[in-house]
Amino acid sequence: MPELPEVETMKRGIAAITGSRVSAVIRPRCRLRPIEISPTLARFRARVLGRTVLAVDRVGKRVVVELERPRREGGEAIVFEPRMTGLVLLSEPPNREHLRFGLELEGGPAGHLWFWDRRGLGSVRLLSAGEFDERFGLQRLGPDALAISAETLAERLGQSRREIKVALLDQRAVAGIGNLYASEILHVAGIHPRQRCDTLRPGEWQALRAATRLVLEEAIRFEGSTLSDGTYRNALNEAGGYQNHHRVYDRADHACPRCATIVVREVQAQRATFYCNSCQPLRRRKSKSGDRTL
């Protein structure tokens, strides 16, 4: 499930295509339901063929291939959205069956850029500068999780009545955090996933910001997490290593690495959440008598 660290790894892995020219747009035939490619393939080809890759970026959980003129000068960009099982690859994909899209490239080290997606929930879009801003402006996508400040986090979430783990998954609030890293970040921050946003103290927003950077940077260093299904791969079809360093995610019934308490798994907003009850105590509102309520 590519989140910020995995998508950042993909981006870095294909950075070498900068300067290459697109010589063909390939849609492999596939017995599975086709992923979304927009606009139509014909229009896509007309706008992309012969153009040069100017840069490779990441916006939230998407990989952006900028073409010729930068977006700010009215250029266009190809946006790859992996969602659950999408991969952006320079090397041979894990198999041919789930290969969805490709660019043939000239004048650089790589011959092809592939988009592979087992479940087919991902997409490939060619967007003009205006369309890009419409989709990924601050109204639609919050500040990047690696760059956001504690003050901005508190501003954007501090009044919310949602539980903090649920709110961290909201890409309009902060971009790049998904289900796996939300649990990891909250464990490092020492905050219970069900703590309501509007009950967090100033110091906890600082802790949350620090934990967010620490966890995401650590995960990027290990090139992301390849879970037991083995789906996630870097651009060279190699597994990541961060799954071996998870503190709580997918570690129910294991000892918390910090205090050895048994890690708990719960379902929160239809998603799995993992935490340590003693490192991440839940603060309840106090009753009039001063006793803690359930």
Added chain:
DNA sequence: CATATGTCCTGAGAGC
């Protein structure tokens, strides 16, 4: 307006 739920998809793994 803010928040909650339903939907898409495939393949792995559980249970019988």
Added chain:
DNA sequence: TGCTCTCAGGACATAT
């Protein structure tokens, strides 16, 4: 063994 069922969670549409 082979079938059916559940689950995994990205983003967005629709409902409350």
